[in-house]
Amino acid sequence: MGECRVCTGPVNEFFDFGRQPLSDAFVRKEDFASEFFFRLAVGVCGSCSMVQLMNEVPREHMFHEDYPYLSSGSAVMRAHFERTAERFLATELNKPDPFIVELGCNDGAMLKAVADAGVRHLGVEPSGGVAQVAEAKGVRVRKTFFEESTALEVRAADGRADVIFAANTLCHIPYIGSVLRGVDTLLAPDGVFVFEDPYFAEIVRRTSFDQIYDEHFYFFTAQSVRAMAARHGFELVDVEPLPVHGGEIRYTLARAGSRRPTEAARELLREEVDAGLADLDTLRGFAARVEDIRDGLMSLLRDVRGQGGTVVGYGATAKSCTVTNYCGIGPELVPYVCDSTPAKQGRFMPGSHIPVREPAAFADPYPDYALLFAWNHAEEIMAKETAFKDAGGRWILYVPDVHVT
Numbered sequence: 001m002g003e004c005r006v007c008t009g010p011v012n013e014f015f016d017f018g019r020q021p022l023s024d025a026f027v028r029k030e031d032f033a034s035e036f037f038f039r040l041a042v043g044v045c046g047s048c049s050m051v052q053l054m055n056e057v058p059r060e061h062m063f064h065e066d067y068p069y070l071s072s073g074s075a076v077m078r079a080h081f082e083r084t085a086e087r088f089l090a091t092e093l094n095k096p097d098p099f100i101v102e103l104g105c106n107d108g109a110m111l112k113a114v115a116d117a118g119v120r121h122l123g124v125e126p127s128g129g130v131a132q133v134a135e136a137k138g139v140r141v142r143k144t145f146f147e148e149s150t151a152l153e154v155r156a157a158d159g160r161a162d163v164i165f166a167a168n169t170l171c172h173i174p175y176i177g178s179v180l181r182g183v184d185t186l187l188a189p190d191g192v193f194v195f196e197d198p199y200f201a202e203i204v205r206r207t208s209f210d211q212i213y214d215e216h217f218y219f220f221t222a223q224s225v226r227a228m229a230a231r232h233g234f235e236l237v238d239v240e241p242l243p244v245h246g247g248e249i250r251y252t253l254a255r256a257g258s259r260r261p262t263e264a265a266r267e268l269l270r271e272e273v274d275a276g277l278a279d280l281d282t283l284r285g286f287a288a289r290v291e292d293i294r295d296g297l298m299s300l301l302r303d304v305r306g307q308g309g310t311v312v313g314y315g316a317t318a319k320s321c322t323v324t325n326y327c328g329i330g331p332e333l334v335p336y337v338c339d340s341t342p343a344k345q346g347r348f349m350p351g352s353h354i355p356v357r358e359p360a361a362f363a364d365p366y367p368d369y370a371l372l373f374a375w376n377h378a379e380e381i382m383a384k385e386t387a388f389k390d391a392g393g394r395w396i397l398y399v400p401d402v403h404v405t
Contacts, residue, residue, distance in 0.1 A: 002043060002054050005174050005217075006228050009047025013054055014283040015212075015290065016041040017326045021351035022057065023213040023318035026344045032353065040322070042212055042219070048227040049278035051200050051219040053212075056174045072109045076380050080244050081167070085113035092163045092192060093119055101154065101161045101186065103146045103179070103195075104169030108134030115139050122154060147175065151182030160188040166195040168245065171218045180232040183253075193234065193253040200224075201277055202247030206400040209290040209326075210319035210373075211246060220249065221277055222268045229253050238262045246376040246399070294327045296402035301333045301371075310367040311396070313337030314381065315374025316344045316356045323373065323398070324352035331355065334371055338362040363387065369404070371396045 002011040020040040027035060041054040072078050093100060098119055105111050105123025107130045114121045115138045123141040125131040131141045144150055154161075164183055173179050183193050198211050200219040212219070226236040237259045238252035249268075276282045304311055313320065316339035323329065329352060336355040339345065344356045362370070366388050372378060372395050382395065395405050 004045035004048060004050060005052060005056075006050045006176060006224075007045065007048040007231065009045045011043040011045050011052065011054065012280060013041050013043040014280060015209075015287045017209075017212065017322060020214065020325050021321065023215060023321035023350060025350050026316065026347040026356060027350060027353070028347055032348075035351065037351070038214065040212065040214065040326075044278055044280070044283060045224075048224055049221065050224040050228065051221070051278075053174075053214075053217050056217065057214045072107050074377055074380065076377065077244065078109055080242075081110035082113050084165075084167075085110050085117075088163055088165070089114065089117055089119065095162065098162045099158060099160070100163040100165060103164065103166040104172070105134055105139065105141060106130050108137045108139035108141075110165070110167065111139045112137045120158070122158060124150060124154075146182060147178040148181040148185060151186040155186050160191065161186050162188050162191045164191070164193045168197060168248075170195045171197040171220060172215050174217045176218065176228070177232075180228070180234070184232055184234075187255075189255065190258060191254075192237075192259075194250060195253075196242055196248050196250040198245055199241070199247050199249040201272065201275060204277065204282065204286050206246065207286065207289045207293060208246050208375075208399045209286075209293070210322045210399070213318050213322045215318060220251070221272050222249070222251070222265065223272050223278065225251050225253075226269065230256070235259070236261065236265055239265045239268050244376070293398050293402055297323075297396075297398050298327055298329070300396065300402055300404075301329065304369055305333055309369060310335075311369045311371055312362065312367045313349075313354065314362070314370045314372050314385075314395075315339060315377070316341070316349060317373050319376075320373035321350045321352075324349060324354065329354075336361065337373070366391045366393050368392075369394050369396050375399050 004011050017040040019037050021035055021037050038057055039055050043054050044051045100121050102111055102123045105125045111121050111123050123139055124146040125141050126145045128143055131143045134141050164187055197220050200221050203211050229236055233256055234253040235256045237254045240250040242248040242250055311334055313334045316337045331354050334354055336357045338359050338361055339356050340359050345358050347356050375397050
């Protein structure tokens with residue numbers, strides 16, 4: 001049993017994925033011996049219902065100059081962030097001299113549209129490489145981690161923010177108390193803090209266990225977000241389901257009493273209570289399904305290879321790190337993984353040491369099966385890879401269960 005990083009309550013562990021490497025640390029052969037590993041286990045707080053990792057990986061190991069993920073790498077995500085910017089520009093940023101701050105702005109996928117509109121903005125991004133990409137697009141970036149001290153410096157230089165936004169960032173930050181104190185310091189009295197992250201109810205519903213990896217420290221629900229917000233003088237005033245990344249929720253927080261909570265927020269809270277998301281029995285059922293997926297996937301891969309079939313991986317994602325290392329998938333079952341990110345090509349998957357190759361390798365020649373690690377982009381990928389299907393190729397997926405299509 002651990003101690004909750006939000007409220008110090010008791011955290012009950014409900015699943016252990018075992019020894020895992022850093023999910024985005026794509027290694028060279030000479031790095032194999034010095035690779036970093038930690039125990040990946042997840043639990044739920046008995047007091048505030050926050051689902052969280054049992055062990056924290058130091059942030060400097062994960063977010064650094066060579067961090068390889070680019071938000072603009074997917075056409076779907078580019079369009080998503082453009083729509084997000086347009087919405088802010090039409091609503092919260094339609095006042096005189098508005099100011100928006102994005103925590104973890106990555107390569108500026110959202111803030112570029114804000115910058116193009118001439119609106120004051122700032123991205124706070126600790127990973128220097130992606131921050132440079134954002135700056136090249138005309139986005140103003142501060143290269144650091146966001147916490148209370150950062151907020152004080154930004155407020156002194158730029159004033160208070162009308163919007164503070166974070167996408168797939170807040171769940172990465174174990175020291176969330178400092179972040180929320182920073183939000184309190186920087187946010188205007190009538191401003192909003194809007195963040196979107198993977199929704200734990202969807203992870204349970206789909207058994208998308210690969211969303212659990214080192215960078216994802218928290219797994220939010222409306223219940224846990226409401227409890228977390230209240231500890232810092234904020235209130236959950238709105239929620240919006242999002243189809244990206246396998247199912248997310250966009251949460252809107254405001255200072256307590258400053259805005260009326262929507263019916264959508266009230267309804268989602270009721271649904272979560274009915275679903276028993278914080279109950280250990282529910283979570284143990286999820287754990288049993290994860291084990292079934294592991295066994296089914298390994299059986300399928302061994303059968304295909306035993307019959308002389310070929311399987312390659314598609315998408316060297318952070319999620320794939322959990323799958324390969326938890327299930328025990330190595331190069332003997334999946335000889336390589338294709339990925340479009342240049343920084344990953346020519347390297348090896350963390351822990352499993354499966355080689356990562358350029359996309360052209362996928363058709364040279366086509367394999368019999370492709371194990372789709374980037375399942376959250378399945379529609380976009382399958383539409384692009386119709387020639388693979390036409391050549392008789394089949395996709396292997398493991399969310400919500402092991403199946404071939």
